[in-house]
Amino acid sequence: MRKLMIGNEALARGLYEAGCQIVSSYPGTPSTEITEFAATYKEIKSEWAPNEKVGLEVAFGASLAGARSACCMKHVGLNVAADPLFTLSYTGVTAGLVLIVADDPAMHSSQNEQDSRHYAIAAKVPMLEPADSAEAKAFAKEAYAMSEQFDTPVMIRMCTRIAHAQCAVELEDRIETGLRPYVKNPQKYIMTPANAKNRHPFVEKRMSELAELAETSELNRIEGTGKKIGIITSGTCYQYVKEVFQNDPDVRIFKLGLVHPLPLRKLRAFAESVDRAVVIEELDPVIETACKAAGISVEGKNLFSCIGEFNQAVIAKAFGLPDAPCYHLEASVPVRPPVMCAGCPHRGMYYVMSKMKLTVLGDIGCYTLGSAQPLNALDSTLCMGASVSGLHGFNKAKGPESEGKTVCVIGDSTFMHSGMTGLVNISYNNTNSTVVILDNSITGMTGHQQNPTTGYNIYGDPAAKVDLEALCHAIGIRRVRVVDPYDLSACEAALKEELAAPEASVIISRRPCVLLKYVKAKPALSVDPAKCRSCKKCMGLGCPAIHMENKKACIDPTLCVGCGVCEQLCAFQAIGGKDQS
Amino acid sequence: MKTTNIMIVGVGGQGTLLASRVLGHLLLEAGYDVKMSEVHGMSQRGGSVVTYVRFGEKVYSPIVCQGEADFILSFEKLEAARYLSCLAPNGLILTNSQEISPMPVITGAAEYPHEILDDIQKLGARIDAFDALDLAQKAGSSKCVNIVLLGRLSTYFDLDENAWLDALRSVVAPKFLDMNIKAFQLGRSSRL
Numbered sequence: 001m002r003k004l005m006i007g008n009e010a011l012a013r014g015l016y017e018a019g020c021q022i023v024s025s026y027p028g029t030p031s032t033e034i035t036e037f038a039a040t041y042k043e044i045k046s047e048w049a050p051n052e053k054v055g056l057e058v059a060f061g062a063s064l065a066g067a068r069s070a071c072c073m074k075h076v077g078l079n080v081a082a083d084p085l086f087t088l089s090y091t092g093v094t095a096g097l098v099l100i101v102a103d104d105p106a107m108h109s110s111q112n113e114q115d116s117r118h119y120a121i122a123a124k125v126p127m128l129e130p131a132d133s134a135e136a137k138a139f140a141k142e143a144y145a146m147s148e149q150f151d152t153p154v155m156i157r158m159c160t161r162i163a164h165a166q167c168a169v170e171l172e173d174r175i176e177t178g179l180r181p182y183v184k185n186p187q188k189y190i191m192t193p194a195n196a197k198n199r200h201p202f203v204e205k206r207m208s209e210l211a212e213l214a215e216t217s218e219l220n221r222i223e224g225t226g227k228k229i230g231i232i233t234s235g236t237c238y239q240y241v242k243e244v245f246q247n248d249p250d251v252r253i254f255k256l257g258l259v260h261p262l263p264l265r266k267l268r269a270f271a272e273s274v275d276r277a278v279v280i281e282e283l284d285p286v287i288e289t290a291c292k293a294a295g296i297s298v299e300g301k302n303l304f305s306c307i308g309e310f311n312q313a314v315i316a317k318a319f320g321l322p323d324a325p326c327y328h329l330e331a332s333v334p335v336r337p338p339v340m341c342a343g344c345p346h347r348g349m350y351y352v353m354s355k356m357k358l359t360v361l362g363d364i365g366c367y368t369l370g371s372a373q374p375l376n377a378l379d380s381t382l383c384m385g386a387s388v389s390g391l392h393g394f395n396k397a398k399g400p401e402s403e404g405k406t407v408c409v410i411g412d413s414t415f416m417h418s419g420m421t422g423l424v425n426i427s428y429n430n431t432n433s434t435v436v437i438l439d440n441s442i443t444g445m446t447g448h449q450q451n452p453t454t455g456y457n458i459y460g461d462p463a464a465k466v467d468l469e470a471l472c473h474a475i476g477i478r479r480v481r482v483v484d485p486y487d488l489s490a491c492e493a494a495l496k497e498e499l500a501a502p503e504a505s506v507i508i509s510r511r512p513c514v515l516l517k518y519v520k521a522k523p524a525l526s527v528d529p530a531k532c533r534s535c536k537k538c539m540g541l542g543c544p545a546i547h548m549e550n551k552k553a554c555i556d557p558t559l560c561v562g563c564g565v566c567e568q569l570c571a572f573q574a575i576g577g578k579d580q581s
Numbered sequence: 582m583k584t585t586n587i588m589i590v591g592v593g594g595q596g597t598l599l600a601s602r603v604l605g606h607l608l609l610e611a612g613y614d615v616k617m618s619e620v621h622g623m624s625q626r627g628g629s630v631v632t633y634v635r636f637g638e639k640v641y642s643p644i645v646c647q648g649e650a651d652f653i654l655s656f657e658k659l660e661a662a663r664y665l666s667c668l669a670p671n672g673l674i675l676t677n678s679q680e681i682s683p684m685p686v687i688t689g690a691a692e693y694p695h696e697i698l699d700d701i702q703k704l705g706a707r708i709d710a711f712d713a714l715d716l717a718q719k720a721g722s723s724k725c726v727n728i729v730l731l732g733r734l735s736t737y738f739d740l741d742e743n744a745w746l747d748a749l750r751s752v753v754a755p756k757f758l759d760m761n762i763k764a765f766q767l768g769r770s771s772r773l
Contacts, residue, residue, distance in 0.1 A: 004617070166643075167616050168614070311644045326648035326665075326667070327705075329665050330700070333659060333697070334659065336663075341626065539688060547682050
């Protein structure tokens, strides 16, 4: 049976067919759907872990117990999971373990453009890179075989254009692998210095053996017989190269499926067989640098940028081919940046913070959109959890004057991921910091995944629910209060009181995301044009449902969910319920 | 056989993804090699979104570049203009005439260029603009704009109407199927 699948669905299918039994991941674009699709197979026990480190450690434990396991994450998640990864490389596996990491060149939905291939090199583990959905499925199965044959975790590198691109995939049956027997083996699994000293030489030997495999593996193949241009490439770049040069008799392509370790002998012979060898790779010159270090003469980043993503036009241009003719519009087209939804519960809290001119350290999630005009509410966004720890550092540096006008905001899922350790630090190392948890009862930006604060697991089944108030108390924060972010005066009172209080506090701004199915919209509000004085105060909310029409505020009834925040702002009572107009 | 390139552009939340999936299913069943690229995550939140559908005998890249699009299926006027440089010289812009103000227009930092389709037409580009929102509401929900547009697009394709309806049945959730079939037929008959 043939089916169109995004790369992430195909990978999940590959995990299923390979007999994978446990998947534990943290959501992150563009990796999220792998785990969501894995959860559709009853044979795979799937979980949302609180963060990527926990996810990879769960996969380790499952592998130790003899089950094929996997952990999926976005590129920045790998920074969080790096600690277990580097030593997992030493312990190796009992049953196959696959770590899938999705890079995001061009940062469609990320805060940086890091290249995960550096991790495979640094942690000394093999890395596969599929070039489409069909290969994603096939490589998942290859990865398990390699993991068990070479006693190593295996990484699969995805990118946005593989993860979220669809092509036809041929479905095959699952092979049940059962549980490999667990045998206690301290020399292999207890990484004390004495044992690790014995494992490191094993790791080096393993990578040499894998480098030999790379020379003959069908994962790496040469296409065509051209002698003028030899292109060395992998992943999505391979597709762009084929698009440009598919029938060119002068071009030969070296398509890498195993991107670490590299088949350097084969690459050398390839480069010597053509007039000009060019490495085409997005982001960093990883293959190019390895070739040059081995004395293989190649071109690469002299022709291509290490910023952003490529496409067929980028490659054609680098080889001097003409641009395709196209239409050029003189008129400027206003940009359309992503915005917080109409009725977003974060908006009210941000409006008040902005009005109070607070310094706000932000975090990763939908609420990062509060940085945009007109709310302009944020001062920083670094990485998951950094708002809480950063606030402590900011206040430590600037002292009481700062403590009275600086807060941080962090979502419920992000707080579980890595915010609570920062709160422990605030309590333990004692700053008078005010932490605002924007609790919308879901992991929003990645598309509504459950998390430990929602009371449901990945299947939507009831699960233990972390009590945020009790947790904050247990950490040592005595002042914990809950406000409804739709109530502007309550938000302002809470912020004023907690900023003035002589100790650290947590404000939980609690209201579920308006896009959740169980949240019922109230009737849309409307503006009475006779009462509207065109002061534009409501426009300061940045609500996509409100715009100016004939110099009067106007509410789009198809977008408005009746949250009532704008109604509280209007000094002339011009905004009201349906009967208003 | 030359690869055909379709871009589906709109505002996050308008249902561009579903439209591309119906198309993908249709074209795979019709025996073509198909590649599609979608957008998930941050840009979905009311931002400008674009998905690509490419089909032919053998397709490699999932992306459509400058001057390559045979069709730009646009859910909103401004978005048709935004991706104009991707249109092939003899390509067609099929667009909903609806205007949705982006945040810079809402805040007053920019003006909505109401005459933008005329500007495009003056350049010589082929445009088919119609009110898909009105037909969607007639079908039962403004959310069916995507399927109304597909209905109109179907009139430019040499594929049997039943093939389109089969694709709808395979992709659309059963409880919304009747409404979407109605939306498809309203879109299709609007040009036949």
